[in-house]
Amino acid sequence: CGDIDVHALALSPRRGGPKNLPIFDSWLDDTDTPEKAESSSKPRLVVLGSGWGSVALLNALKPGDYNVTLISPSNYFLFTPMLPSATVGTLELRSITEPVRRICAAAAAHFVNASANNIDFKERLIECSQRDPVTGDTVNFYVPYDKVVVGVGCTTNTHGVKGLQYCHFLKTVDDSKSIRNQLVANLEKAALPSTSIDERKRLLSFVVCGGGPTGVEMAAEVYDLMNEDLAKHYPKALRNLVSVHVIQSRSAILNTFDHSVSEYAMERFKHDNIDLLINSRVVEVKEDRVLFSQADPKDPSKKIIKEVPFGLCLWSTGVDQSPLTKSIVKDIGAPNQTNRRAIETDPQLRILGTPEGQAYAIGDCSTVRTHVLDTALDILKSHVLASRPFSANTQETPEALEKRVHEIKLTVGEVKRLTAVLQKTLPDSSEHFVRIDELFQEYDADHSGTLSYSELTKMLKDVDQKITSLPATAQRANQQGVYLGKKLRKIASIGAAAYDTPVPYGDIDAAYYKPFKYKHLGNLAYLGNAAVFDFGKHGTFTGGLLGMYIWRSAYFSQCVSFRTRALMFQDWLKRGLFGRDFIAP
Numbered sequence: 001c002g003d004i005d006v007h008a009l010a011l012s013p014r015r016g017g018p019k020n021l022p023i024f025d026s027w028l029d030d031t032d033t034p035e036k037a038e039s040s041s042k043p044r045l046v047v048l049g050s051g052w053g054s055v056a057l058l059n060a061l062k063p064g065d066y067n068v069t070l071i072s073p074s075n076y077f078l079f080t081p082m083l084p085s086a087t088v089g090t091l092e093l094r095s096i097t098e099p100v101r102r103i104c105a106a107a108a109a110h111f112v113n114a115s116a117n118n119i120d121f122k123e124r125l126i127e128c129s130q131r132d133p134v135t136g137d138t139v140n141f142y143v144p145y146d147k148v149v150v151g152v153g154c155t156t157n158t159h160g161v162k163g164l165q166y167c168h169f170l171k172t173v174d175d176s177k178s179i180r181n182q183l184v185a186n187l188e189k190a191a192l193p194s195t196s197i198d199e200r201k202r203l204l205s206f207v208v209c210g211g212g213p214t215g216v217e218m219a220a221e222v223y224d225l226m227n228e229d230l231a232k233h234y235p236k237a238l239r240n241l242v243s244v245h246v247i248q249s250r251s252a253i254l255n256t257f258d259h260s261v262s263e264y265a266m267e268r269f270k271h272d273n274i275d276l277l278i279n280s281r282v283v284e285v286k287e288d289r290v291l292f293s294q295a296d297p298k299d300p301s302k303k304i305i306k307e308v309p310f311g312l313c314l315w316s317t318g319v320d321q322s323p324l325t326k327s328i329v330k331d332i333g334a335p336n337q338t339n340r341r342a343i344e345t346d347p348q349l350r351i352l353g354t355p356e357g358q359a360y361a362i363g364d365c366s367t368v369r370t371h372v373l374d375t376a377l378d379i380l381k382s383h384v385l386a387s388r389p390f391s392a393n394t395q396e397t398p399e400a401l402e403k404r405v406h407e408i409k410l411t412v413g414e415v416k417r418l419t420a421v422l423q424k425t426l427p428d429s430s431e432h433f434v435r436i437d438e439l440f441q442e443y444d445a446d447h448s449g450t451l452s453y454s455e456l457t458k459m460l461k462d463v464d465q466k467i468t469s470l471p472a473t474a475q476r477a478n479q480q481g482v483y484l485g486k487k488l489r490k491i492a493s494i495g496a497a498a499y500d501t502p503v504p505y506g507d508i509d510a511a512y513y514k515p516f517k518y519k520h521l522g523n524l525a526y527l528g529n530a531a532v533f534d535f536g537k538h539g540t541f542t543g544g545l546l547g548m549y550i551w552r553s554a555y556f557s558q559c560v561s562f563r564t565r566a567l568m569f570q571d572w573l574k575r576g577l578f579g580r581d582f583i584a585p
């Protein structure tokens with residue numbers, strides 16, 4: 001052991017908290033580097049999760065500013081946009097993963113490979129567990145914090161459909177491996193002389209439930225694989241038996257993209273003979289087939305049930321709360337936590353209903369509450385009504401005032417003024433306010449220059465919905481992580497005194513930092529030797545090979561390290577020269 005003090009390795013933690021568990025407030029690597037040693041007296045910042053949000057946060061912090069501990073059951077960061085490519089062997093899984101310990105070392109943070117099960121916001125304790133993969137034994141313990149950031153992502157939405165145990169999901173490295181194993185096993189079984197034609201067709205039928213970006217990209221990658229590599233290495237007769245199906249409940253795939261982009265994607269898939277089953281809702285998954293409903297062509301008010309057999313079925317239909325998110329939302333409860341999909345935060349990303357400046361949530365597990373409607377109506381009362389001549393009766397009752405608000409008709413100028421005030425009040429949502437003017441034009445077309453109270457309310461509800469449902473994307477998680485990292489850095493830079501000195505309104509975050517503002521940079525998706533881009537108000541781009549190379553470059557530039565960039569480049573080169581390695585890893 002050289003000069004290592006072996007006695008220091010035997011830490012004996014105190015016990016406590018509501019469940020009288022061991023409380024770990026020191027780690028074996030507390031003094032391994034000067035930054036770690038220096039930070040041991042600093043506020044304890046515990047980050048939960050090792051995904052897009054948490055890693056962006058860690059990278060934005062200044063090492064040594066906080067005593068940082070990252071807790072996650074995954075000891076790697078996964079570059080999810082490339083997961084479909086890695087699943088079919090275009091890239092290797094190790095090329096799209098970065099060891100968390102490497103990221104932690106750069107940020108002078110401790111890493112604990114465990115899951116957070118619960119947070120006691122009063123006692124400031126996180127209940128964690130670590131499961132031994134061999135014995136199955138579980139160790140439970142608490143980790144105390146001064147500030148906690150929840151970035152635990154989300155799970156896949158099952159929509160209550162029966163039989164999902166027969167489906168694959170695509171969120172983790174293990175999911176990707178099991179899809180790859182199944183694909184290889186199906187191909188090998190289909191190539192056996194003893195396998196019947198019908199069974200071969202079933203084995204080579206790939207069904208994707210969900211026409212969002214992940215489902216579409218996975219369908220495109222499987223199509224590429226079958227088209228480009230299958231014929232080279234497996235009997236050619238199998239090629240004609242392969243089928244790829246996408247079942248989508250809406251009338252178009254990629255329906256969150258611009259209409260022209262989803263049209264292009266549908267045309268492309270039709271051209272590639274990918275079977276698009278739109279306006280189709282999965283009702284049940286059986287061991288070897290998916291049952292879905294469609295409107296009866298003879299009587300559209302009625303539904304008919306159809307089925308498609310599969311050898312592999314991918315379930316990719318939106319997001320749901322992870323167990324930790326569920327428990328946080330349940331424990332805090334209404335009125336602070338009322339959203340069924342995510343933890344609600346204020347625009348400073350603080351979890352609503354927790355002590356100020358102690359608990360934050362970022363990424364897919366969170367949503368920002370903005371109250372556009374309430375704020376707009378308050379502003380409406382105070383600004384718009386105040387600017388109009390009141391009736392002679394100055395003793396107006398609240399009921400009478402309310403009645404006058406309901407009776408008003410706003411002019412274009414008034415709506416614009418209201419929008420400007422709202423924009424200042426809710427700065428995180430300004431992107432979406434551009435749309436208020438557009439929406440007003442739509443309403444205006446029918447209403448000759450004025451908007452009634454009920455129309456205004458309808459319009460604001462629409463905006464509210466769009467703002468609170470920020471997309472569950474790496475882009476958003478990354479922006480929130482960077483924002484929070486910079487804010488915590490700023491708070492640390494004002495020094496320890498800042499924690500003790502009262503700040504205006506007692507709100508340290510708002511006193512020293514602006515609220516989070518989401519900047520939508522666009523959506524992109526891979527379509528099989530083609531890609532589509534939707535840059536919002538800056539337009540769209542759809543293209544074949546050129547699109548694919550732009551798509552690759554966009555993600556190549558976003559890799560978290562030079563190591564992953566080098567590995568990805570090597571994989572693409574290898575695939576270009578020798579084709580995909582298609583073996584079960």
Ligand code: FAD
Pocket residue numbers: 048049050051052053054071072073074080081082083084114115116117151152153154170171213214322324362363364365472473474475476477524
């Ligand atoms: P995640 O990145 O999901 O990370 C969550 C982390 O929390 C993980 O490390 C997990 O192990 C950990 N964790 C879970 N439970 C616990 C717990 N109890 N305690 C502690 N840690 C826990 N987005 C895009 O913008 N562009 C794309 O092209 C794109 N493609 C995608 C392709 C696929 C296949 C998938 C699955 C997603 C894709 N996304 C894409 C979405 C994007 O990956 C997510 O929006 C993003 O990962 C969210 O980041 P996050 O930090 O919130 O959570």
